[in-house]
Amino acid sequence: MMLFAWIPLLEPVHLGRAWWLLIAPLCLGIAIVYRAVKAPTMDHFLAGVIKLTANILGVMALLGALVFVVVYGALPLLPSD
Amino acid sequence: MVLRAGRIRALPYTLQCATPMSTQPDDDGLNWFEAALGWLVPGYGLIRLGHRRRGAWAMTAVLGLFASGLVIGGLDSVDRSEDRLWFFMQAGAGPVAFAADWGNTRLIKTGQYGRLVETPPSRTIDRGAQSRVSTLKSITYSNEIGTLFSALAGLLNVSLVLDTLQRRRTDEAGS
Numbered sequence: 001m002m003l004f005a006w007i008p009l010l011e012p013v014h015l016g017r018a019w020w021l022l023i024a025p026l027c028l029g030i031a032i033v034y035r036a037v038k039a040p041t042m043d044h045f046l047a048g049v050i051k052l053t054a055n056i057l058g059v060m061a062l063l064g065a066l067v068f069v070v071v072y073g074a075l076p077l078l079p080s081d
Numbered sequence: 082m083v084l085r086a087g088r089i090r091a092l093p094y095t096l097q098c099a100t101p102m103s104t105q106p107d108d109d110g111l112n113w114f115e116a117a118l119g120w121l122v123p124g125y126g127l128i129r130l131g132h133r134r135r136g137a138w139a140m141t142a143v144l145g146l147f148a149s150g151l152v153i154g155g156l157d158s159v160d161r162s163e164d165r166l167w168f169f170m171q172a173g174a175g176p177v178a179f180a181a182d183w184g185n186t187r188l189i190k191t192g193q194y195g196r197l198v199e200t201p202p203s204r205t206i207d208r209g210a211q212s213r214v215s216t217l218k219s220i221t222y223s224n225e226i227g228t229l230f231s232a233l234a235g236l237l238n239v240s241l242v243l244d245t246l247q248r249r250r251t252d253e254a255g256s
Contacts, residue, residue, distance in 0.1 A: 009184075010194050012155040012219035012227060019222040025149060026230065032142035033237040036127075037244045042134045042256055 027056045116246040120175050123238045126245035132256050139241050146234035147174045154227015156185040157219045167228050173235030173242075181231070189215045 006013070015022075031052040035045060112130060119126025124140025127133075150158055159181035161168045171178040188194050195217035219227060 007194075009151055009156055010189065011217055012157070012223035013153050015153070015222045015226070019226060022153070022226055022230075026146070026233065029142045029146040029149075030233065030237065032138050033241060036124075036135045036139040036142070037240060039135075045134070045138065 023060070024053075024057065027053045027060075031056065111246050112248065112250075113246070116242050119242045119245040120173075120238065123175060123234075123241060126242065127248065130245065130248055131251040131253070132248065134255060143174060143234050143238045143241065144177070146237070147171075147177055147231050150227045150230030150232075150234065151181060152227075153230060154224050155189075155217060155219045156181055157189055157215075157217065158224055158227030159231055160185055162186075164228065167232050170232035171228075171235045173237075173239040174231065175238065178231070178235060189217050 028049070031049045035048050035052060039045060039048060112126070115126035115129045117126075118129055122140070123143035124136040124138075127136030127139060130136075159168065159171050159178055161182045168178070168182065171181075192213075192215060195215045197213040197215055200212055200214050
């Protein structure tokens with residue numbers, strides 16, 4: 001019901017716990033501009049954008065998993081004193 | 082190749098109709114006029130150089146990211162006085178950033194929309210900063226992500242402007 005009281009632009013969105021999902025549109029925007037600058041031709045432009053977006057998201061997910069393993073797996077094994 | 086006046090009639094129609102001056106690179110070979118247009122309207126510099134699809138996609142991405150930032154964080158995510166360093170990046174997106182800052186200053190900070198409430202005492206306020214803030218002021222994730230989106234849009238547009246500056250003009254369809 002909060003949504004009905006929301007005034008776009010004047011009020012910020014209540015993101016709750018889903019804030020991290022916004023990384024997908026962020027990466028999509030970056031990928032579009034990167035491809036627009038770097039691609040020699042516009043052939044298969046969208047396919048390249050989708051591939052680059054997936055690459056960024058995949059690598060970030062891998063890095064996140066690696067950090068998770070280090071913080072929750074490896075660090076507790078270290079001697080505390 | 083030097084064109085003589087008598088031979089211009091023999092050029093293809095599209096070349097004869099090319100816009101004079103502004104679409105030609107300057108003496109140093111850089112497209113200063115198109116780069117300035119690209120800052121004013123993201124992607125438009127590329128469109129002026131004939132890279133219509135490239136420019137349209139870039140325009141969609143930059144303006145889309147900036148608009149998303151405003152929707153997520155509200156107008157308060159662009160603030161020239163309180164978030165000056167972020168604003169330097171956001172200003173790369175062109176006049177839309179200044180318009181958003183103007184909207185924030187005139188609509189939210191003055192209390193025209195929302196209410197102005199007293200803030201709890203802090204060292205910041207003791208230094209003479211604003212002691213009353215709007216109830217529409219964005220905070221936490223919304224503000225951070227909204228600011229990040231609009232700042233990235235600005236930085237991406239700066240890269241587009243630099244690209245526009247040195248990109249060759251084309252008349253190829255679909256570029």
